[in-house]
Amino acid sequence: xxQEKMNELKKWMASENIDLTYISDPGHxxxxxxxxxxxxxRVLALFISLNHDxxxxxxxxxxxxxxxxxxxxxxxxxxxxxxxxxxxxQLIKKNGVPTKIATEKDALTVSRFDILTNYFPNSDFxxxxxxxxxxxxxxxxxxxxxxxxxxxxxxxxxLEIGFKAIxxxxxxxxxxxxxxxxxxxxxxxxxxxxxxxxxxxxxxxPHGNPGNTAVAKQDLVLFDLGVVYxxxxxxxxxxxxxxxxxxxxxxxxxxxxxxxxxxxxxxxPGVTAGELDEVARGVISGYGYGDYFNHRLGHGIGxxxxxxxxxxxxxxxxxxxxxxxxxEPGIYIPEKVGVRIEDCLHVxxxxxxxxxxxxxxxxxxx
Amino acid sequence: xxQEKMNELKKWMASENIDLTYISDPGHxxxxxxxxxxxxxRVLALFISLNHDxxxxxxxxxxxxxxxxxxxxxxxxxxxxxxxxxxxxQLIKKNGVPTKIATEKDALTVSRFDILTNYFPNSDFxxxxxxxxxxxxxxxxxxxxxxxxxxxxxxxxxLEIGFKAIxxxxxxxxxxxxxxxxxxxxxxxxxxxxxxxxxxxxxxxPHGNPGNTAVAKQDLVLFDLGVVYxxxxxxxxxxxxxxxxxxxxxxxxxxxxxxxxxxxxxxxPGVTAGELDEVARGVISGYGYGDYFNHRLGHGIGxxxxxxxxxxxxxxxxxxxxxxxxxEPGIYIPEKVGVRIEDCLHVxxxxxxxxxxxxxxxxxxx
Numbered sequence: 001x002x003q004e005k006m007n008e009l010k011k012w013m014a015s016e017n018i019d020l021t022y023i024s025d026p027g028h029x030x031x032x033x034x035x036x037x038x039x040x041x042r043v044l045a046l047f048i049s050l051n052h053d054x055x056x057x058x059x060x061x062x063x064x065x066x067x068x069x070x071x072x073x074x075x076x077x078x079x080x081x082x083x084x085x086x087x088x089x090q091l092i093k094k095n096g097v098p099t100k101i102a103t104e105k106d107a108l109t110v111s112r113f114d115i116l117t118n119y120f121p122n123s124d125f126x127x128x129x130x131x132x133x134x135x136x137x138x139x140x141x142x143x144x145x146x147x148x149x150x151x152x153x154x155x156x157x158x159l160e161i162g163f164k165a166i167x168x169x170x171x172x173x174x175x176x177x178x179x180x181x182x183x184x185x186x187x188x189x190x191x192x193x194x195x196x197x198x199x200x201x202x203x204x205x206p207h208g209n210p211g212n213t214a215v216a217k218q219d220l221v222l223f224d225l226g227v228v229y230x231x232x233x234x235x236x237x238x239x240x241x242x243x244x245x246x247x248x249x250x251x252x253x254x255x256x257x258x259x260x261x262x263x264x265x266x267x268x269p270g271v272t273a274g275e276l277d278e279v280a281r282g283v284i285s286g287y288g289y290g291d292y293f294n295h296r297l298g299h300g301i302g303x304x305x306x307x308x309x310x311x312x313x314x315x316x317x318x319x320x321x322x323x324x325x326x327x328e329p330g331i332y333i334p335e336k337v338g339v340r341i342e343d344c345l346h347v348x349x350x351x352x353x354x355x356x357x358x359x360x361x362x363x364x365x366x
Numbered sequence: 367x368x369q370e371k372m373n374e375l376k377k378w379m380a381s382e383n384i385d386l387t388y389i390s391d392p393g394h395x396x397x398x399x400x401x402x403x404x405x406x407x408r409v410l411a412l413f414i415s416l417n418h419d420x421x422x423x424x425x426x427x428x429x430x431x432x433x434x435x436x437x438x439x440x441x442x443x444x445x446x447x448x449x450x451x452x453x454x455x456q457l458i459k460k461n462g463v464p465t466k467i468a469t470e471k472d473a474l475t476v477s478r479f480d481i482l483t484n485y486f487p488n489s490d491f492x493x494x495x496x497x498x499x500x501x502x503x504x505x506x507x508x509x510x511x512x513x514x515x516x517x518x519x520x521x522x523x524x525l526e527i528g529f530k531a532i533x534x535x536x537x538x539x540x541x542x543x544x545x546x547x548x549x550x551x552x553x554x555x556x557x558x559x560x561x562x563x564x565x566x567x568x569x570x571x572p573h574g575n576p577g578n579t580a581v582a583k584q585d586l587v588l589f590d591l592g593v594v595y596x597x598x599x600x601x602x603x604x605x606x607x608x609x610x611x612x613x614x615x616x617x618x619x620x621x622x623x624x625x626x627x628x629x630x631x632x633x634x635p636g637v638t639a640g641e642l643d644e645v646a647r648g649v650i651s652g653y654g655y656g657d658y659f660n661h662r663l664g665h666g667i668g669x670x671x672x673x674x675x676x677x678x679x680x681x682x683x684x685x686x687x688x689x690x691x692x693x694e695p696g697i698y699i700p701e702k703v704g705v706r707i708e709d710c711l712h713v714x715x716x717x718x719x720x721x722x723x724x725x726x727x728x729x730x731x732x
Contacts, residue, residue, distance in 0.1 A: 038559075038560075040559075040671075040672045041672050059661070060660045060661070061572040061660050061661045061698075064571060064700060065571055065574065065575075079660065079661075080661055080662035080676070080678045080679075081662070081678050081679040081680055103476065105475065105476040105477040105480070106475055106476075106477045107475060108475060108476050109471065109472055109473060109474060109475060109476070110469070110471040110472075110474050110475070110476055110479045110494075111471040111472045111494070111496070113476045114471070128476075128477070130477070173550060173551065173553055173555070174550075174551050176550060177546070177547050177549075177550030177551045178547070180543070180546060180547070180550065181543050181544070181546070181547035181550075183543075184539060184540075184542060184543030184546065184547075185539065185540050185543045187539055187577070187578060189539070189560070189575065189576070189577075190560060193404075194404075194555070194556060205430060205431055206427040208431065209431075209555065210555070211553070211555075212553060294426045294427050294445065295425070295426070295427045295445075295446055296446035296447070305406075306406045306407050310446070312446045312447050313446075313447040314447055332427075334430060
């Protein structure tokens, strides 16, 4: 449970005269309450009241687990045969009908919003808590940075396992199975996202699907992966060569590396998110490959793998100490080559520190 | 791509005078288009027009993959630095401003709904396509049943791997790592959900988290797992004993098994979803354990692991041939014992056929 962040949220509620905030995104519920769960189509909700105790609302079969978590306030459950909204409305009304209710408009579905507004026809639902949560999550505390560092250490371990699994004829799917197996045996419960191992031409698709393609001589092999550790995510990408690469592969690699290192060097308080994107894009465009870098430079990271801020052209957000995000330029030339290099980092007083330490000079596996 | 289902959707659109349907749920986009992707916070959308060609809208970095999929209509992309909604609005307006636009109100966020309605202030957005998709997905075609059968076969394989991995001192996390490793090496890309392996008291939490608990003598070990195969999901639960179980464990197991078998026997066209739940609940309540069966009997399965119908008390939905769902009663006595037995099945002319064949008599592993 994160009482400090709940208190900050309540400060905002007080300033906006909001009586009640309904948190619906499971990742955000975990962020405030400490209780993490994927409710699928069932209802999991956190209600934070300005003047009363907050409460968690979960499916009946999760109540016990929620009570065992770090959450110390009440937990209420509902059976599959009950109407959860009826129960929620009753629980809220115990403390009177709220005048203003904030919801997560970027996470809540239209149906659930409509149901809730029908129970409180005279309440004002105009406020969205989404930007407030984004801002709360934007600046990480030192304990959050420590957790992101630990998650990063596990990503480095994962890469090491992956590099060792590369050999002639090894399939993408086999290499990723090896990575996840070793990690899960060591207690890692979840990856941050589906592990990517893409070899040769397949790496030219930034979000490709690993399959039965086997590693062959002069392939570049791209790993993009991360783990969830203590509720915090890591995300790292490395591209390595199997056997001596061609000059063209080396050239593309060196351009991406230059872009990644220059963007990392440019990270410090005061620069804008858009300027960082421009640094990397400028390097790649300077060599004539701008059209092949078809995604933003990076994204925030924390309890979720993609969060605020977005490092994209035109984003004027000013970078501050404590922000955590990825720097991940790439060049993808269809049917030819794909290279991406990515680290996530936290912004320090004068620069930044990466969460992942795996070397970035082109590694050649023999 | 599923042209047949798109045509059925268009019949509904014609009957409701709806010009355009916006599909936003990635699973439903895959269902109609054949292109599956997790866009995270980016925008992935499918627009089905009554009188014009449908189109897919994806992040720029996915356009190539989408074009390579079974989708044969246009694919449009947007860069991270572009406003996707501006582009979407332009693409829609090429064919004129729609009078009525249907959206997936159970999947679409309030923010995105608000953005879209702002671009089309004079269009009618009252229709929700959610119930229509639920109905389309409810009755599976024979080719869908075949895919569910195949996914079920893989779930049986997974259980066999898991049973073999049980030995004194084996940790939950190690057993599940072994299962996923063997499957991924054989080309399974994703599990339907986080694999559950829970031993002893841990199994008494229906949605518990596997961890470092080791299997000990007289533990019941619960496996709940499934795979995604050719876009279709499986979901199965078995509970097995390590070493000779106690009489109490055997009693609880036999009650759950009786409930599961009786409910399976009751499945046939004409019965209601609620009645099936009552059959299983009646068995368990008859033995005095009704309070410990704290979830519904089952859920639909298809391209997603939890879909329509819900087998829950009071649901009057009449079961028809071609429906596919789980039958999964359980008894969970905190700190003591947890047993669940689950098969997914399809309804046949006179009864049903399960997708998973792993025996259900209590297996004792020595």
